[in-house]
């Protein structure tokens with residue numbers, strides 16, 4: 161069977177790029193887009209795949225990561241998909257990639273100007289769990305009324321002594337819109353702030369996309385006396401020794417012996433011992 | 434001053450002794466049904482105006498118009514804002530919401546409609562100052578404790594969910610959550626209905642204390658003349674969408690002019 165370059169037809173890609181331009185012009189604001197059926201099921205990042213398909217060109221070099229790793233089934237199949245439908249080169253090296261499609265992580269290696277991050281987003285609405293009515297959340301965004309989310313943080317501090325949100329930590333973008341950073345660990349959120357890279361977010365099932373342009377303020381919600389403090393890894397990486405990276409916890413035996421290793425496999429390989 | 438005629442008032446500028454809210458000749462309909470006809474009123478700072486009348490006479494509808502949630506098909510409402518009296522019709526939705534949660538307060542009959550049942554009692558109390566930009570946890574907690582005390586709820590209940598509270602306590606919580614921002618204009622819609630008589634009495638007592646302490650202008654909707662007598666200096670009697678009699682509370686209750694008011698007073702207020 162024959163595909164157009166990058167699978168989607170030119171008209172669909174143009175429509176998505178138009179929505180992306182809107183998204184870039186209003187940082188953090190969710191824009192509806194005509195999400196297409198993709199040859200992969202929803203949980204597999206169809207939103208991110210469509211965004212990548214809409215922006216990728218012959219000369220791009222694609223990196224795909226899932227939970228920080230380049231070699232999971234999800235990452236491999238997305239990379240193979242683009243190799244087949246667009247014939248573009250791919251890499252596992254963060255600094256060599258022009259487009260990085262990701263689920264659950266931001267690479268440890270600092271991003272550069274000209275690079276584009278494409279995040280796969282299951283639920284674009286940060287207020288979804290607190291206010292399920294779409295019409296109401298749209299109103300709250302329009303009014304910039306985010307007390308609901310702050311109340312959630314307040315109750316967390318009261319109950320647990322800290323804000324117990326490990327993933328998908330709510331952020332304010334450009335001092336205006338509350339945004340879901342996608343289910344990346346809170347640890348990664350500071351990497352979004354003033355990043356030189358363009359950051360795009362696609363939710364296929366929810367048919368929404370949004371963006372953070374380069375050098376944009378991305379600030380996690382917090383209280384003055386309870387500043388944002390993501391949980392740090394407890395030990396250096398067992399493989400490369402890095403103490404600054406985000407770690408996966410590996411249980412070694414049934415007595416519960418644990419080991420911590422970098423979740424970013426590319427970073428771990430390059431980080432000197 | 435309170436009239437049901439369509440005579441016009443000139444809104445007075447910002448500073449103190451002028452009214453906190455002026456309604457001029459309001460008309461309102463739901464579909465083809467005329468719900469309010471030519472309603473005018475004023476309330477001054479430090480004053481409680483009770484709007485009484487039978488069920489369906491249009492009290493709640495009037496309150497919603499005065500609060501900006503409904504728009505009149507004729508007439509106007511001027512209410513105290515950040516820059517003195519402002520015509521509600523000229524406010525953007527954003528400004529209106531901002532005024533509603535900073536300068537005004539609305540207490541409704543069923544506290545469950547206003548409270549966030551999934552958020553702790555203290556969280557419910559501090560929502561307004563937090564929404565206005567107070568982002569210091571310890572200060573917010575102190576405020577919550579202070580207001581819990583003011584509405585006479587056991588401080589041990591500070592972090593309980595509202596679902597574990599009794600009806601009377603829920604209403605106290607709603608009052609604390611509303612009064613914390615020290616509104617200039619307070620709207621009360623049947624704040625004590627649906628409560629046991631003894632609970633009602635204690636709550637009325639509390640409301641009287643809180644309301645007399647502040648320079649608040651209060652609009653109190655009730656079908657209970659005893660409540661009106663206890664809290665209000667002035668009373669407006671509504672019937673079928675019109676104010677048929679208005680005046681000082683004692684005067685209206687002890688010496689009603691309109692036959693309908695006479696009926697109302699004699700049937701509800703035992704000697």
Ligand SMILES: Nc1ncnc2c1ncn2[C@@H]1O[C@H](COP(=O)(O)OP(=O)(O)OP(=O)(O)O)[C@@H](O)[C@H]1O
Pocket residue numbers: 463468486487488489490491492493494495656
């Ligand atoms: N949303 C609505 N749609 C249509 N008609 C309405 C609506 N709300 C109220 N009405 C009608 O408007 C009239 C006034 O109702 P309103 O609720 O203001 O009366 P009320 O004096 O507050 O009564 P109650 O003492 O029972 O609360 C009634 O005839 C009512 O049926």
Ligand SMILES: [Mg+2]
Pocket residue numbers: 492493494
């Ligand atoms: Mg009513």
Ligand SMILES: [Zn+2]
Pocket residue numbers: 397398399400401402405421422427428429431
């Ligand atoms: Zn490592």
